[in-house]
Amino acid sequence: AALPTYAFQRERFWHAPAKRDGDVRSVGLSGAEHPWLGAVTETADADGLLLTGRLAPAEHPWLTDHAVHGTVLVPGTGLLELALSAAEHVGAPGVAGLTLLEPLVLTDDDPVRLQLSVGAPDGAGRRPITIHSRPENAPAGTAWRQHASGELSAAGDAAPTGDAAVTEGGAADLTRWPVPGAERLPLDSFYEDFAARGLEYGPAFQGLTELWRAGGTAYGLVKLPEGLAPDRFGLHPALLDAALHALVAVQDDAGDGHVLLPFEWTDVELHATGGSELRVRVAAVPGEEAVTLDVADPAGQPVARGTLRLRAARPEQIRAAGGTGQHLYQVDFRAAPRTGSAPAGGPVWVLGGDGALATALGAHHAADVDALPAGPAEDDEAAAPGRIVVDLTAEPGAAPADAERLTADALGTLRRLLDAPHLAAAELVWLTSGAVHADARDVPDATRAPVWGLLRTARTEHADRLLRLIDLDPARPGDTALLGRALDTAGEPELALRAEEIRAPRLAPAAPADAAGRALDPDGTVLVTGGTGELGRELARHLVRRHGVRHLVLTSRQGPDAPGADELVRALTGDGAASVRIAACDVAEREQTGRLLASVDPAHPWTGVFHLAAVLDDGLVVSQDAARLAAVWAPKAAGALHLDELSRELGLDLAAFVLFSSAAGVLGGAGQSTYAAANAFVDALAARRRGLGLPGASLSWGLWQQAGVGLTANLGDAELARLRRQGVGALTPAQGLAALDAALGHDRPHLVPVKLELEALQRAQDTGSDVPPLLRGLVRPRRRRAGEADGAPSGLRGRLLAAGPQNRLATVTTLVRTEAAGVFGMPGPETIGADQVFKEVGLDSLMAVELRRRLSAETGVALPATVAFDYPTPAAIAELVLSKLELTPEAAAPADGRRRAARTADGSDEPVAVVAMACKLPGGIASPEGFWDLLASGGDAIGGFPERWRTLDVYDPDPEAEGKSYGCEGGFLADEHVERFDAAFFGISPREAVSMDPQQRLVLEASWEALERAGIAADTVAGSRTGVYLGTMNSDRGDLRDHDPTA
CATH class of the missing domain: 3.40.50.720 (NAD(P)-binding Rossmann-like Domain)
Known part of the structure; x- marks a missing residue:
């Protein structure tokens, strides 16, 4: 069971009962009364029948015991069982024929949906049947895969039952056991031999307990293993599959690594249901890879009869049976949808390059970030930029080995652009050439491709900024008209220009491979x-x-x-x-x-x-x-x-x-x-x-x-x-x-x-949440409701205006609590209070980024990067959002009339009193008292490298050794003062604690200790007029002396 992941989560963690199927009658269907089928309905216009179901390994774990060459397949007997169930629903006596076209592959715990379609009877009374499946989590529009097709028997095809099945219908007489004259065959290594040939059957499919042979006929005794029951199956697939194992006594091995698999069932009749132990007779059909099968209960009474044709399959055919897999996608660049135009909100500047692009676009040019104007000014050239185009299209002679240097340069430029306050409102567009695989003939430029990964991540961290990527066609570098259209294209943060087309990337299910690839050489x-x-x-x-x-x-x-x-x-x-x-x-x-x-x-x-x-x-x-x-x-x-x-x-x-x-x-x-x-x-x-x-x-x-x-x-x-x-x-x-x-x-x-x-993406799309453009091809478009605003932010503004000033704070607070609960993995907004501090529920920096992104998308408000830390409760963020929406003066005020008073320093120069100290210093010093003792005793805080260092990695007695120290002593903190950090105490996740600078951890510990020594409760400082001055220092005393000799 999942347990609480942080203190004070206050959730119930009792074991939840297994999910039960709903009442299908409430949606106009009938129950199918089968373990794999949930519903059945008659088709109104074709005298047919449609049966639907769901197959999940988690609900039927025994299915994973049926593997062929490492691939879990639904046994051919399972598809036959589905057809027999359909036959029962339409009153057919059996299955006239069922051809197995493609194995039904199961991957771990991924459920698949089943669909059985039964058509109208033909002139002879037989009905066509098909069996299809599709992954439950498949994208909208994914095609169903057909696994079998055939015919259900007509009423006139019914064979005699009971004793008449033997005397009149030709069924085998299995009343005497063992069958007289049959030779018993050993089963000591039977399933080990199966595994060596690629038939990897687990306990659920090891039901053959006796095997006999008489000439070209085999006889077997099969039982359902312990833990499996007949359930509502007509004939349990594992039991019937075990019956087929007897055919090894009469059928030659396919050889060459091939395995024989069921291919076509004919003339299958089911006389009785619910068996857990069966007698079976398998007789080879002379000159064919086929057998006739007779199945009886322990008394020898007929249960089922039919003929099975087999087909050899190669390992690679079986591995390819699952197609491309339901979790394999490809990036396609498609014609960008026409979503309208979004001209620059101010002067356009081209950063970098030789200025030719700026001239072609009619824009200003700057060689460096520092040359960009800060504004505001009436002069267009001095006004703060509305759009900055970073030109990365030209790097003569660049090779893949230069990619790291070029990426580091791009990272530095990105950081400077993001850090500059006067550029906070500017749209940032990064221009590359041939960096992406946007056309089948493209060979991407590996030196510039990394910028796309860099910017894609930056966009997730800075949802309030418009960060875009445009890739030029290397064959048409001078097409500035097409580039101008792309720059003004709205709603698509990534574009590629190819020929005369503007394309946008979309993730799509991977198409099947045209041919099998070259296999790995087993001798290589x-x-x-x-x-x-x-x-x-x-x-x-x-x-x-x-x-x-x-x-x-x-x-x-x-x-x-x-x-x-x-x-x-x-x-x-x-x-x-x-x-x-x-x-x-x-x-x-x-x-x-x-x-x-x-x-x-x-x-x-x-x-x-x-x-x-x-x-x-x-x-x-x-x-x-x-x-x-x-x-x-x-x-x-x-x-x-x-x-x-x-x-x-x-x-x-x-x-x-x-x-x-x-x-x-x-x-x-x-x-x-x-x-x-x-x-x-x-x-x-x-x-x-x-x-x-x-x-x-x-x-x-x-x-x-x-x-x-x-x-x-x-x-x-x-x-x-x-x-x-x-x-x-x-x-x-x-x-x-x-x-x-x-x-x-x-x-x-x-x-x-x-x-x-x-399904989660579709829910987000349907509720108006932001689905990344790259994923929009996997979900159905959302239709706007009549009277609804075009976007979530506008919709929120309308709701707030309608709610009235007295209810606005509560409305926004609920929105913040809802988004925060989603980020923290909590069930709903009721699980996080309006005044609950985010740190108490496990906030880390990445969660803060995600919360900010979601709130910006929902409210349309540009929130600061540190909003979750600066405004640490839902109520505080709600007040901030209201103030930025600027609906009316009273809308920004807290509901109870409280306002934060603006205070200024009083300018007094009262003496400073030190009431508490905390420190950790070299020499094992963990307190001020320890420091005074060291000073008083004249002790030495210098020592050898600590155990946490790998000495050989840093020390070399040769002073000329590059990257090494020839000294082996220094002032180091003790191991226990650096490594024993209580992350949970400070509300920091283990993942974030590992990535923190040790200085940050030491500052937190020292700050808390200083408050404790002063007798000040930490929660009483929040919101008070308390100044915090924090600095860190490394080995920079020499640098200070260069600037100030008195330092």
Whole structure:
């Protein structure tokens, strides 16, 4: 059960009962009385029948025991069971024929919707039937997949039943058991042999308990395993599937890794239902891959009879049965919708470039941010800009290796633009050329692609700013007329110009691959960077189990010393790998990577590269810099570039070159601007390889559910729930690996495997909330209601004007509480009080960004970046919003007439009294008393490097050693004073505590201690006339002396 994630949440956490199906009669349907089918209705115009249902592995977990070559399939007996249920509803005696066209694949806990369509009877009285499915979470307009088609028997086709079925209908006599003259066959390793051939059946599908053979006929005894009951099935699919296992005694193996699967049922009759133990007779049809099947109860009375034709299937056919997977998307650039024009709100300036673009657009030109005017002024050239176009279209001779430097420059420019108060109202447009894959012929410029990832994240953090991206057509760089139209296009923050068209990106379900890709060579070696991490381990085991990889090299910076490395080798060897090597290699270092690639066993040359290595350094874009970018860039982007260049230099004949990227580069992700930039580079690099005729695929992964060591493992249940409400779920390992299989060999160089909660997105669309333009192609457009304003902000203003001054604060407070509850993962607005401090319910900086974004979208008010900290309660933010809406003077006032008094300093120069102190200093000093003792005793606070430092990384006795210190002593805080931070006490999430500067943690602790020593309760200081002066200092005394010799 999910438990409270922070103190004072005050929610009930009793176990909720399982969800029950609603009364289908209330919506005009009838109950289907079947475990997989929920409703049935007659069609009014065609004398037909429609049955609908839902199949969820979570509700029928035994289905996951039926796997073929690692893919969970609904057994062919299950599709037959559905057809028999349809036959019962229309009064048909059985199934005349049912051809299984495509396996029904189940992926982990993803439900699928079922639809059985039964047509009108033909002249002979037979009715056509089809069986379709579609993922429950599929985007609007997703096609249904057909799995079976056939005919239901006519009344005249009915065969004799009971004893007459044997004497007149030709059914086998199974009243005597064992059947006289039959030879019993051993079953000791029966299901182990099945698994070796790719039929991986779990306990629910291991129901064959006896097997006999007499000539070309096999006899078996099958039972439902413990824990399974006949339920409302006509014939339980697991029980009938076990009956088919007896055919191995009379049917030759398909060989060559093929498996025989049910293909066509004919003349199937069901005489009795509800069995849990059956006798079965399977007889081979001479000269055909077909068998006749007779099933009887323990007394030998007939239960079912029919004929089954089999078909051999290759492993790759089964793996492809799930199509592209329901969690695999592609980015398409489509003609931008005509949403109106939005001219610049002031003077237009072009920043950067040589000024030619500014001249062509009739705009002003500035070479640097500092040259932009501050305004206000009547002179257009001196007035503050209304639109700033950052020109990144020209960088002569730039190569992929220059991408990090160019991205760092762009980051610096972005920060300066965001930090400048006089530019706060300006629209910021970033102009690139050929940076995105907007046309099938495009090969993206990897040097500028990172800017798109950077800006996408900045936009999520600064919802009050208009941040846009426009990509020019490299073949038409001088088309300023088309650019002018694009600049004035409203409602689309991202555009690409190709030929004479303005295009906007939309996420769409990935189209099926045109052909199967080149398979990994089982005699070759596969490299997995980041292979000892949680995701790397999952991938390595999947490659061995599913793709037959036998030789692996897994790398990480720790290599064999990585936790669990030995266990991983043993597990992979047990799965079937012939050789597994775990190597220490930092792919960010080109020389190390080159040595690794050159060290492969010539008998097993490289056949595949999977690049997973990554490092996160989360932080808002305004806190990022070139150094933090470099730390994130090195393993992900630089590592990918080294693998690309070296593999080409060595002439490696690779079947796969797969780069694990992040959806942050596509969707943006608050706090991950540098990571998004690095991953956007990786996406472009894969497309560049494809343009060279080489294998290359970049997969921009969404969240994975990880157990504790992955990049997203620190997200708690509340955070995951908040993301789901925003439309983004977390892939289970099974879902992720299924998406990987679908992506391998795809003709697209860039795909996005992500679990989107499309119902949540549709709800947001239907209620007028802001759905990102990139995702709008996945939801139905919303129709405006008559009399409704065109947007949420205007609608709010209308409601407030109608509510009257006395009710406005309460209305806005409720809105803030609703949005805050959504951000904090709470059930509803009633769970957070109007005066509750956000910090008490777990506020961190990323939540603050999300709350600000949602409130800005709902109210139309530009709120400061620190609004959740400066106005720490719903009521306080509501007052701020009302004051900014400027409805009427009284509307901005609190309901009870209270107003904040404006106070000024009284100018007195009263002496300052120090009433309390707190400190942590080198030498183990944790209090002022300890400091005085040190001074009085003449003690020494200088000591050796603390244990938390890796001495060899910083110390070298050679004074000339670059990046090292030849001194090994200093003034250091004790380990216990730095590492023992109580994050929960200060209302800080563990995730944010890890990323905080240690100075920030020390300031919080010292501030609280000082208040305690003064006898002042912290909650009494809030709102008081208390000044706070805070500063930090590093080794900058020398700099101060340069400016002031007396310092």
